[in-house]
Amino acid sequence: MENQNQLPNGKNAMEEELIRGRDMANQILEVLAHDKDEGSTNSKSVLPFVEDLVRKVLCSFTNTLLLLNSNNDVSYEVVASIAPKHVSSSTSSPKLESSDETCKSLMNTKTRRRGYKRKSIAPAWEKDSSILIEDGYVWRKYGQKMTLNAKYLRSYYRCSHKNDQGCQAMKQVQRIQDNPPLYRTTYYGHHTCRSPLNPEIILEPISPSASSTLLSFNNSFQRQQESPFPSSLLASTKQEPVEVIQDYHSAQNQLSSPEDLLLYDYDFFFDYSKRVASLSSTETVEFENVYEQFGF
DNA sequence: ATAATTTGACCAAT
DNA sequence: ATTGGTCAAATTAT
Numbered sequence: 001m002e003n004q005n006q007l008p009n010g011k012n013a014m015e016e017e018l019i020r021g022r023d024m025a026n027q028i029l030e031v032l033a034h035d036k037d038e039g040s041t042n043s044k045s046v047l048p049f050v051e052d053l054v055r056k057v058l059c060s061f062t063n064t065l066l067l068l069n070s071n072n073d074v075s076y077e078v079v080a081s082i083a084p085k086h087v088s089s090s091t092s093s094p095k096l097e098s099s100d101e102t103c104k105s106l107m108n109t110k111t112r113r114r115g116y117k118r119k120s121i122a123p124a125w126e127k128d129s130s131i132l133i134e135d136g137y138v139w140r141k142y143g144q145k146m147t148l149n150a151k152y153l154r155s156y157y158r159c160s161h162k163n164d165q166g167c168q169a170m171k172q173v174q175r176i177q178d179n180p181p182l183y184r185t186t187y188y189g190h191h192t193c194r195s196p197l198n199p200e201i202i203l204e205p206i207s208p209s210a211s212s213t214l215l216s217f218n219n220s221f222q223r224q225q226e227s228p229f230p231s232s233l234l235a236s237t238k239q240e241p242v243e244v245i246q247d248y249h250s251a252q253n254q255l256s257s258p259e260d261l262l263l264y265d266y267d268f269f270f271d272y273s274k275r276v277a278s279l280s281s282t283e284t285v286e287f288e289n290v291y292e293q294f295g296f
Numbered sequence: 297a298t299a300a301t302t303t304g305a306c307c308a309a310t
Numbered sequence: 311a312t313t314g315g316t317c318a319a320a321t322t323a324t
Contacts, residue, residue, distance in 0.1 A: 140299095140301085141300075141301060141302085142301090142315095142316065143302090143303085143315070143316060143317080144302080144303085145313090145314065145315070145316095147313085147314070148313070154314085154315095156314095156315070156316075158316095160300090172315095
């Protein structure tokens with residue numbers, strides 16, 4: 001019955017190892033970038049995490065090399081034992097449970113699903129909107145789930161460039177109420193991908209001065225916010241989807257003051273050069289044609 | 297034909 | 311054992 005629970009062939013296994021290694025490296029970049037932004041607050045706490053990631057990267061590369069050297073019919077038992085045991089187990093006991101299986105070896109894959117990875121504890125933030133927002137990125141849905149105290153499905157998306165560019169960005173979208181419809185989108189990680197149509201899409205954090213306007217939107221109610229795009233373009237969308245940026249989650253870490261919100265506002269902004277998503281029934285404005293003239 | 301989504305099973309964390 | 315997140319075969323869309 002040709003199931004793919006069998007051992008992957010050499011080529012696939014190598015590819016997987018390389019992808020894994022690259023993903024880990026991207027996570028390291030993310031962590032380091034974030035750490036740099038936070039400055040003095042908690043620089044030291046990410047180090048164990050980084051170290052763990054580095055170990056995994058090394059392990060992936062080691063596995064790949066072993067696979068290369070063993071041509072195709074690989075016996076995976078060998079691979080696991082060559083974990084990069086050294087890299088100094090730092091004296092200060094990295095409480096980060098990197099544990100026994102830092103190297104998620106290819107051993108006993110026969111029962112194990114390959115390359116399973118959970119969501120990283122990356123900084124996340126969420127956004128509620130009365131419409132489904134087209135944020136300009138290309139997402140690939142990879143699952144949906146009915147959650148415990150919710151009436152609606154939660155959908156899971158990852159960046160479409162995860163495989164070709166190793167982009168780690170993910171989001172979840174869940175309708176949280178009907179009438180009026182309200183959707184909550186939670187973002188994890190940020191994009192490291194680069195769109196050919198929008199090379200500027202990843203950019204760096206917006207300037208602090210720009211950030212400060214984020215907090216003033218309460219009274220003035222402009223949708224200035226974090227969007228770098230011309231406000232004329234945005235104003236024309238006229239639906240003004242009362243958007244609230246809430247920080248929740250990651251509260252478990254250290255966020256408590258309003259200023260902390262600013263640390264994350266760069267993670268996301270709209271790309272309205274692509275088209276705006278379908279609107280609610282009451283106001284159906286057609287922008288798609290307009291935006292398609294810009295090359296979509 | 298390829299690419300994206302749907303879907304139930306699988307896995308890790310609680 | 312329960313729950314939420316992810317994988318991947320099957321299905322559907324392009």
